[in-house]
Structure formats: structure tokens, C-alpha cells
Amino acid sequence: MAEQPASVAVSTVIFGIQDHGGTAKVHLPLVRRVREPHLGRWALPGGPLRPDESLRDAARRNLADTTGLDAAHLEQLYTFGAVDRGAPDRVVSIVYWALVRTEVAATTRDDPNVAWFPVDALPPLAFDHEEIVGWAVRRLKNKLGYTQISHALLPEEFTLGQLREVHEAILGRRLDPANFRRRAEASGTLTPTGAHQAGARNRPPALYRSTVREELLT
Amino acid sequence: MAEQPASVAVSTVIFGIQDHGGTAKVHLPLVRRVREPHLGRWALPGGPLRPDESLRDAARRNLADTTGLDAAHLEQLYTFGAVDRGAPDRVVSIVYWALVRTEVAATTRDDPNVAWFPVDALPPLAFDHEEIVGWAVRRLKNKLGYTQISHALLPEEFTLGQLREVHEAILGRRLDPANFRRRAEASGTLTPTGAHQAGARNRPPALYRSTVREELLT
DNA sequence: ACAAAAGTGTTACCCTTACACCCATGC
DNA sequence: GCATGGGTGTAAGGGTAACACTTTTGT
Numbered sequence: 366m367a368e369q370p371a372s373v374a375v376s377t378v379i380f381g382i383q384d385h386g387g388t389a390k391v392h393l394p395l396v397r398r399v400r401e402p403h404l405g406r407w408a409l410p411g412g413p414l415r416p417d418e419s420l421r422d423a424a425r426r427n428l429a430d431t432t433g434l435d436a437a438h439l440e441q442l443y444t445f446g447a448v449d450r451g452a453p454d455r456v457v458s459i460v461y462w463a464l465v466r467t468e469v470a471a472t473t474r475d476d477p478n479v480a481w482f483p484v485d486a487l488p489p490l491a492f493d494h495e496e497i498v499g500w501a502v503r504r505l506k507n508k509l510g511y512t513q514i515s516h517a518l519l520p521e522e523f524t525l526g527q528l529r530e531v532h533e534a535i536l537g538r539r540l541d542p543a544n545f546r547r548r549a550e551a552s553g554t555l556t557p558t559g560a561h562q563a564g565a566r567n568r569p570p571a572l573y574r575s576t577v578r579e580e581l582l583t
Numbered sequence: 584m585a586e587q588p589a590s591v592a593v594s595t596v597i598f599g600i601q602d603h604g605g606t607a608k609v610h611l612p613l614v615r616r617v618r619e620p621h622l623g624r625w626a627l628p629g630g631p632l633r634p635d636e637s638l639r640d641a642a643r644r645n646l647a648d649t650t651g652l653d654a655a656h657l658e659q660l661y662t663f664g665a666v667d668r669g670a671p672d673r674v675v676s677i678v679y680w681a682l683v684r685t686e687v688a689a690t691t692r693d694d695p696n697v698a699w700f701p702v703d704a705l706p707p708l709a710f711d712h713e714e715i716v717g718w719a720v721r722r723l724k725n726k727l728g729y730t731q732i733s734h735a736l737l738p739e740e741f742t743l744g745q746l747r748e749v750h751e752a753i754l755g756r757r758l759d760p761a762n763f764r765r766r767a768e769a770s771g772t773l774t775p776t777g778a779h780q781a782g783a784r785n786r787p788p789a790l791y792r793s794t795v796r797e798e799l800l801t
Numbered sequence: 802a803c804a805a806a807a808g809t810g811t812t813a814c815c816c817t818t819a820c821a822c823c824c825a826t827g828c
Numbered sequence: 829g830c831a832t833g834g835g836t837g838t839a840a841g842g843g844t845a846a847c848a849c850t851t852t853t854g855t
Contacts, residue, residue: 370591370631370632370633370634371591371632371634373588373589373591373664373675413588414588414589414664414675415588416588416589416666416673417666418666419664419665419666420662420664420665420675441661441662443659444638444659444662444677446591446632446637446638446677447637447638448634448635448636448637455634457591457632457638457675457677459662459664459675524807525807525808526806526807541845541846541847542806542807542808543807543808543809543810543845543846543847544844544845544846546807546808546809547809547844548843548844551843563853564854565805565806565853565854566804566805566806566853566854566855567804567805567806567807567852567853567854568805568806568807568808568851568852568853569807569852569853570806570807570808571807571808742834743834743835744833744834759818759819759820760833760834760835761818761819761820761834761835761836761837762817762818762819764834764835764836765817765836766817769816781826782827783826783827783832783833783834784826784827784828784831784832784833785825785826785827785831785832785833785834786824786825786826786832786833786834786835787825787826787834788833788834788835789834789835
């Protein structure tokens, strides 16, 4: 333990898909601050790094502490360490971003100081957290293009229509179903379960299971 | 100032192109450690973050202190903070990576404890610095593909042949000169100066100047 | 029958790659 | 003239985007 010019914190931007007026939208959970500074404002889950935990473990702990959830994907985003970030003492924040599956996100532990917001309609945030969320959203959009990261937002089994909805929610535009299907199939990361999803008032779509390895998403 | 479980350091991976047996190769400067632990080993330039400097400023200071050089490109790479990274106390290292221009790299201040090494023939490094260099090299290769970052390794004016040599050095394979030229021209980031480089025993190549904005390289 | 989404087929277009070929200079 | 890299032309192949069309369900 040494006297330091800056303390180390870890925060996490958590993304999940939720229904918002009939269409899937990207949401994220925020925590209402119960201390100064920025008391009462919404902020990203986070807190000081503990001496015996890795950065990644700290991020996972943020997730568990605030939502009780488990991440399907977790990855370092960026480190923010400007001299004045809105706190009285200097804090260097290592920020992670996480993806949780839809059905998991729905089971968020009840807490009056935790709530999910659509990323395109966030309340004013504490510190420099709006900038941080901006970085995370950009990264999410980018990674969508060259990895199969979107699978981590869906349940174990899903239809190509659901997968496409996720992409449309993140990119903010409609995608051609035919071309999307071919792309998805060509990725070689989907295996049909053989089952079909009944119930809709149209042709029952095939169910798929993702076969991507977490290690390949870097 | 608070009692902390971890101290904050900033290190920088600096890349420059140098001639190595007739062909251009990617090099980086290392510093010989003059203190325990890992006394005598080569390490990345770096040191503790000062209270009144930004992370980026600290990285720039690493560069100036060890080589006396100025970076044409400087960007955050990743933050390494495992519990045991080879130092007695816990250190969280925010690592930056930098590109310096060839003619600048040649003017490195003389210092027996600083030397440039080809990235494909590094000595054993201190701490987890080999892993860090690996990350930086990967990032450099990637960014080469979708930005004009390579311009930052060359002088203000350069030929397409030189630019191609840089790419070949980084990718480790030969590129088709014809296709490389078209790609470079199509990027819209090069303006011919009108001058040609005389002296070679072949047709004098046209000189170009880069018009990329540093902000667009993210 | 009809609507609505699943799923297949087809075509135009662009970008990349490979490679043939000409140009200008030093020796 | 000849070697050497600079610079232009061209054609094949692969991937993407646009869109027509068929299939299968619920109502």
C-alpha cells in the first residue's frame, strides 16, 4: 500500500435488449447515486478496485452487485483518467462493457436505485459517464460488423429474425432479411437445433444455437 | 491523496521504422532497468502517473524522457492490472502506443540504457511487457487495414514505394505495388507535391504529402 | 383467401487480386 | 542496352445489396 496521486476504480457499461413499444431496443442499467458528488444522479455501476481482484473480476462484480446478473460477454473498453473528472479526488476509471442475454436481463433484482434506460433516451448522467457510454455504444456498433458478438444478447436458442432485430436495434436501421440470413449462415457460427418456433401467425422460423467461442470475439 | 490498493503507472510502446540489413523493419525503443525488480532487464518506457498530468501527457512524457522524441501518433492501447504482474506492490499500468517518424527516430538521444530493437527479435523483457508488446503489434497491424496510420511513420514527404515498404514491414509480407498504389490513391488522403525524388537508379518516383487528420485515426 | 414473416433465387455492382505491360532513369 | 522500380491497364473472382418470388403458418 502506497500513498498515491490517484485512486483506481472500475466501472461497467452493461448492454441488454429490451422491448420498447413493440420493437427491440438497446438498454442499459444505471445506478442512482446515494452520495455526493452528483447525489441523486444516475451513474454507471462501478466502484473502487479491491486489492485482491483482477480488473475483470471487478467489472463482473459491478454487474452482480447492481443487477444480480451474469454477463455473456465482458471486455475492457477504455481507461478514463483526466485530471478533473468531477470528483474531489483524482480517480482513474478502467471501464468494461458487458452484454447480458435478454431473458437474463428481465430478471434484474429489484432495487429502487437501479433502472434500465434505452441508450437513445438516457437521463443526465454523473461525472463523464455520458462520454463513456458514447464510447461503449460506438464499440458495440463496430464489433457487430466483424464478430458474432450479437449472439451474446440472445437466449441460447434463437431465430434469425430475432438476431436480425438485435442488429437493427444496435445499428438503428432496417436490414434486408434475405441478405442477413445468408451472412449469418456464411459465418459458420450457427447450428440449427432442428426445432421450429411455433405460435406466430406466420411460417414457423427455425431455431439456431450459437457456436462462437468467447475467445474469438476479441 | 488516499491510501490505495494499487498504484497507477503509464507505459508506452513506441514504434518506428528503421533499416535492418537493407529492408525496413519495425523497431521499438526499450529501457534497461536500473532498479530491482528485474534489474538489468529491458522494459517499456514508463513510470508512475503524476497528480497533475493526464494519462496521455504521461505517455508523451515517457516518450520525451527516454528518447527525446515527439510522436506523430499517440493512442491508448489497454490497461493491464492483474493482481501479480511481477512487482512487489500492485501496479495498474495504462499502456499507450506511439508512432514516430523515421527521420525523427534516427535522432534518438544517446543513452546507454536506451536502445532500439526489431520487434521480431526482442530481448527478454521485464514484467509482462512481452504480452503488452504483443497487444500493441496486433493493434498496429489491424489499424493499418482501416486507417491511414502508416503515414505517421514516414517523413512529411514520401513516395508510394516508401509507404508500401512500411506496410510490408508491419504485415511481414510483400504487397503488389500496382494494387497498393490504387488503394492509397483511392483513400483520398494523399496529395502529390509535384516534386519527384531523384537519385535512384530508376524512374524517379513522385513525392506525396499526407492529408489525414489525427482525429480521424480512431 | 389473406396477411405476414420465413426462406430461396437472381442479378448488378464494387472491390480486391493477379498479372501483363509500358515508362523513365542510372549505369 | 539493360536492370530496376515507377506507373497504367485489364480481366477474373468474391462478396454485398437490391429485389422478385415461393413457402408455411394463423386467422
